Amino acid sequence: MATIKDVAELAGVSFKTVSRVINRSPHVRDEIRQKVLRAADALEYRPNLHARHMRTQRSKVFAFISDDIATTPFAGQIIQGAQLKAWQREMLLLMFNTGGDPAVEEDCVKSALERGVEGVIFATMYHRAVKLPKDALRLPLVLVDCFTRDSAVKGVVPDESNGGFAATRLLLEKGHRRIAMINADKKYPAAAGRYQGYQKALRQFRVPLEPELVRTGGWWQDDGYEHALALLKMQQVPTAIFCASDRIALGAYDALKEKGFRIPEDISIVGFDNQELLAAHARPPLTTMQIPYFEMGSWAVKQLIEANEDEDKTGAGLTKLECPLIVRASVDSPPIKREPQSKKKR
């Protein structure tokens, strides 16, 4: 590869002049600048950016440290959102995958510091509390899809509660009054938040919460299948089910179909997550709530860029991003013959 000396020789100027042009010094006549740039172009010369970083103290790199996002089918959009925003601002992401191991996390932070990254995005594959690795706070840091118990670090998570509210409100607005929820364990912030939203929507529509309509288990298809079977055995079958994940919803689909219930004619279903692979291609396509993965990734990079531009802006506190409703074909009005049942006073 061509060196700065080759460029100087071809342009007929001194080494220092080439250096000035590369570093955008204003003290070079335009004519000379053009000469140097033409020579650099002809020789396909690339300035050594390591050297430039040395001078400017900027690596133009953020570290993206995550537990297992690359293998989580639905959280990869965090990376895409972060990358796109970074790219727009001429930053790049150095990827670290920790597998959730605290020792590896510490190593990653150390390695990121050594390489002079300008900020760290710490992201988890699902919404949860985290303990920060040692030294993580020595750099601007933004959390994605996770939070510290004391909220001392800036972070972004999905607005689970408003998502659960919007999902349940959709069903209420369609006229449903007997709405079951198949949830996961409330130890997960996502499950706890979505349930809060379900409760709030029922309250707002003055529909009493019926505890036997709320079922709790895991996040998976099997959980949805088993809980839906149990709901279908009730004397008064619900006319709608809000499922805390698309996987739960698809398990419920199987149970309903097996027992001869049509979706949405007999029972409406709303999911959560908008896992394209599942939700968009289910029969019928599943109405669900989108988790704003892309937006969270993009938001995080934006915060780091702003923190770098203005040190006062690092700050703390948790931001909640909206989970938009994705309308597909699994929600309809309740069947007329069941309508009176669902209005029965208990």
Add this chain to the structure above:
Amino acid sequence: MATIKDVAELAGVSFKTVSRVINRSPHVRDEIRQKVLRAADALEYRPNLHARHMRTQRSKVFAFISDDIATTPFAGQIIQGAQLKAWQREMLLLMFNTGGDPAVEEDCVKSALERGVEGVIFATMYHRAVKLPKDALRLPLVLVDCFTRDSAVKGVVPDESNGGFAATRLLLEKGHRRIAMINADKKYPAAAGRYQGYQKALRQFRVPLEPELVRTGGWWQDDGYEHALALLKMQQVPTAIFCASDRIALGAYDALKEKGFRIPEDISIVGFDNQELLAAHARPPLTTMQIPYFEMGSWAVKQLIEANEDEDKTGAGLTKLECPLIVRASVDSPPIKREPQSKKKR
């Protein structure tokens, strides 16, 4: 942060001595080395790796350039495999997401060159031919899940043909003789390869290929659903269906269930891809072929490391990695009553 001067001062040695210790020069007495390391430790001094890269000409970074892998639910393991192998060898990955745009690809390569990466992994979200961006070959380059038409660049792809062979052989060994295949368009190397394997297995078991049992369309659930419905309308319904993707298989599941066929008692199903989210959680869990994403990512990084260690090793040519069979619950022997039909001479 502490500087090299602070360390020198605390250790009571010269700046140069500290520098020698950091750069692992052999010309330092052990006693002095210990003194410096203790001082560096006490001050939490971190050598400036940018500076070190300047000297050693090594960035210890590979570029990982991909079209849309981060958003492809099933290819993210390429990243994980690459990262793990890189981490083991003290390398890191700088991520580039091109969205498949050739202009962005060129920009990424340029940016990677400028930042002094030591090699490039160029990966695609599905197995396909690619045109390399300009200047990509100025660095050691390995392709993952893609290839150039002339195979002039080293690359790795799944062994689609052997995968299709193993899937079909499993069904043949179970006694099936009337085996349908629901495939995607053969313009995709994955579809073409899997079909080759299907043909080869039938030949090996001396089962004539019946063209009406081979159906071609898209990769999705809807495709599987429609094609399965058509197969179920045949006078002689197949006893097994090899589906070119898990998504196709799950669409076929829906059609079979709707028409009252049990899986695997009436009809056996094999998928392809092993998309955990779909295959492991289907009812019944789907027997399928794993695409070695993790292994391909890991393999690629290993090649780059070897190429860096020994320049003769860059090389060319396409490596095909095995697609292992993942046995779940969707395959059984053919139902006895259909057995004579399937042996009928045509």
